[in-house]
Amino acid sequence: MKKTFNLTHPKLTVPRRVDAIKHEIKKYLKRERNKALPENADFWDFDCRFGADEASSEAVHLTEINKKISEVELNQQESFYLEILAKPGYRTKKHDQAE
Numbered sequence: 001m002k003k004t005f006n007l008t009h010p011k012l013t014v015p016r017r018v019d020a021i022k023h024e025i026k027k028y029l030k031r032e033r034n035k036a037l038p039e040n041a042d043f044w045d046f047d048c049r050f051g052a053d054e055a056s057s058e059a060v061h062l063t064e065i066n067k068k069i070s071e072v073e074l075n076q077q078e079s080f081y082l083e084i085l086a087k088p089g090y091r092t093k094k095h096d097q098a099e
Helices: 014-033 062-074
Strands: 002-006 043-051 058-060 079-089
Touching: 014 043, 014 062, 014 079, 043 062, 058 062, 062 079
Parallel strands: none
Antiparallel strands: 002 079, 043 058, 043 079
């Protein structure tokens, strides 16, 4: 998903539009996670970028997206750019601290 979201809408208030955007993102993530995993992959991982526009977007963690959207709402910006790309994830073995 590479998309610029507008917070202004002729019929919806800004908080309602923000909720709709968050719901759309949640639906996209669920759809991507339900796809068949490639061989040897353990889970779907996501590369995310967030910013005012595509050129100024920065890498963010998936869990920070809702916080960033809320910040955009508080700053009363009209739009923001979000990029979420799925990639296969592989679990790494944790080493014990006692060893």
